[in-house]
Amino acid sequence: MNAPPRRGQAVGAGVAIIVVTVLALLLVDRFRRPGPRPLFQLPVTCGEVWRLSTYPGHDDFDVDLFPTEGESWGRPVLASASGTVIESGINGSLGGRTPQNPRGPKGRGGGYWVKIDHGGRWESQYLHMLEPPLVEVGDEVAIGQQIGKLGSTGNSGAPHLHYEQRVAREKVEAWFGGEPSGITTDDRELELERTSANCP
Structure with missing residues (x-):
């Protein structure tokens, strides 16, 4: 007669099955074809004109947004398309730059x-926000x-998104309103202006 499997063997087999299943799901996700691009809009208030910029060392495709008029601190950051929040909180460390102390110490990473x-x-990702996210x-x-x-939390030199x-x-x-942003490389400094169509 065969001896029944020991408890440790059964647990080990169960763990192995779970690991193989997780790896298989990750591989399936990795090779799944992307769907069509959502109709992203600028992540800022409808009708406002914003400066989109990048600079050497910023990283390809990264977009920094600054308002062309008015105060930067505390401006609304809007979802650029519908979806589900999968990260919300602190990326890296916050630092100490606030409207009351705009030259305070920088943090690390993306802040809020x-x-x-x-x-x-x-x-889509939204970094350096002033306060804990609203979602x-x-x-x-x-x-x-x-x-x-x-805001300007994390590794940020001035309030921007x-x-x-x-x-x-x-x-x-990044595309906005069905058109490419024009920011593709960080080889040189680049500034463009766009009007938000993120309207109700």
Whole structure:
């Protein structure tokens, strides 16, 4: 007669099955074809004109947004397309730059941030916000919904919104209103102006 399996063997086999299943799901996700690009809009208030910029060392496809008029601190940061919040909180460390102390110490990383999954393997990221985000992981957000306030937390030299679009986890050129942003490389400094059509 065969001896019954020991408890340790059964647990080990169960763990092995779980590991293999997780790896298989990750591989399937990795090779799944992305869906069509969502109709992203600028992540700022409808009708406002904003400066989109980059600079050497910023990283390809990263977009920094600054308002062309008025105070920067505390401006609404809006979802650029509908989706589900998959990250919300602190990326790195906050530092000490505030409206009352704009030259305070820098932090690390993105500071207060949000990442949204838009389906079809498309994501957007919003970094350096002033305060804890207004949304939590798992929240469903609509395009144009406020998710935070513009600030300078993390590794930021001035109040602005650092914004990224990703597909299949890779950064790509951000599009707004069905048109490419024009920011593709950090080889040189570049500034462009766009008017937000993120309207109700």
